[in-house]
Amino acid sequence: MTAIHVTGLTKRYGDLVAVDDVSLDVAEGEFVGVLGPNGAGKTTLLEMVEGLRRPDAGGIEVLGEAVWPRNTRLQPRIGVQLQASSFFERLTAREQIRTFASLYGVGQATADAWLERVGLTDKAETRVEDLSGGQAQRLSIACALVHDPELVFLDEPTAALDPQARRNLWDLLSSINDSGRTVVLTTHYMDEAEVLCDRVAVMDHGRILQYDSPAALVRGLDAPARITVAPGVLDTETAATIDGVLETDEGVDGVVLVTREPTAVLGTLAASDRLDGVRVQTGTLEDVFLALTGREYRA
Template sequence: MAAIAARDLTKAYGDLVAVDGVDLVVEEGEFFGVVGPNGAGKTTLLEMVEGLRPPDRGEVEVLGGSVYPRNPGLQRRVGVQLQASSFFERLTAREQIRTFASLYGVPASAADAWLERVGLGEKAGNRVEDLSGGQAQRLSIACALVHDPELVFLDEPTAALDPQARRNLWDLLNDINEAGRTVVLTTHYMDEAEALCDRVAVMDAGRILELDTPAALVRGLDAPTRITVAPGVLRAERARGIAGVDRAEEEPEGTVITTRDPAGVIGALAAGGMLDGVSVHTGTLEDVFLALTGRAYRA
């Protein structure tokens, strides 16, 4: 049984079609990502799947049950972390999460343990208004997970987190998924989707453009490899004479070679004793994202 099965989900606001006929299946135990530029429809899609917003057309099942009309039986089995969360401002972090836990009959000790797991143990006595943006984000995630749901929705979970906190949260999300939980997240960080997700849907203008594993998406792009040789080691003119080199340009970081035969080019560099300081950059999910959605900034 699929954890999520959506068919023809559509939502419009006046003339703006935010989600346009989306079909989506997420398997149980899968770590599933939705990426796309601002205004792509990611949050609206998740809100319909979560049961927070009714679709104009289409239907969705979550954990084998219909989301509409409102299904109270699913609430205990699902955890949701929204892009913007509201807390009781005068309560401490400990009081906040214990309040959430009490709604599900979860003991206070388990709630306190979640504060520790997201790195907020030392801030348990602080009011939410005194937490930083990243700390409030981690509290929001802990509240979504406190009742140990089977399916977790995370909307931009690492926004406002510093790099160390972001990597620590990745470890936590991996642990949750490896314990058998299904995780669905939206993110703007392509490295995050590439590192965490079993499959990724690239969404734009309300539609899913591509859906596959990160590795398959990158292979499908057929992007060339960029090899950078340290400055002063190899001139671009000479590099262009190496078999397999499509293009070579001199940049501040060195001579940058573009090739679709990286093994052959690296072999030639090795034969010439030019491997010191060489760096190799293959295609990434970010390249796929930009190829599918374009480079123009959209606020």
């Protein structure tokens, strides 16, 4: 079954085309990431699919239901964590999530359990305006998940989180997806998309440029491997004579050999007893992202 079916979706703001004729399918139970630089149209796309923003053209079906005209039957079946968290003022974290839970007929015990799952039990009596940015982000995610939705939308869910909190949240999101829930998220973290997502849509200037699994996108890039040899083990002159080496560079980490034949080059290094401390880096999702969207600064 298809959880999300989008065809020809378009949204304009004056002369700006924020989303430009986008078509996209997400399968039930799939974990999909939407990547793109600032202003690519990611948030606008998600807001239309969530039913928060009306498209100018195109069709949207979510869980077999039309999203527009606004479909209230979908609201209990989806969970949404927005880029900017908005809470009821002067409520504690516990009061906040219990209020969200009550809107869906969910009991207080379940709400309190979600506080524990996102690591906020010790902040249960803290007012939401006194939470740190990362704590508020985790509370926002718990509120989006408290009613156990079939489909979850997360807009940059790990922004403002420290590395440990990010990893813990990855485990939580993976467990939600493993239980059969469909998850769609936007993120600027390439490692996050590689670890979590079954498929990734790379978006820029309102269009989807590529949509496939992270591994398939990296394979399609056909990027050369970079083999770093520890300092003092190999000089650049000798490295340049090795068959299969396209170019060399020297830095603080040692000599870097760029090649499209890493197996052969590693064999040569092994034959001359130069493998100690060798590090091999192949293409990454970040390489794909930069190749598709460019390297210029986006405000």
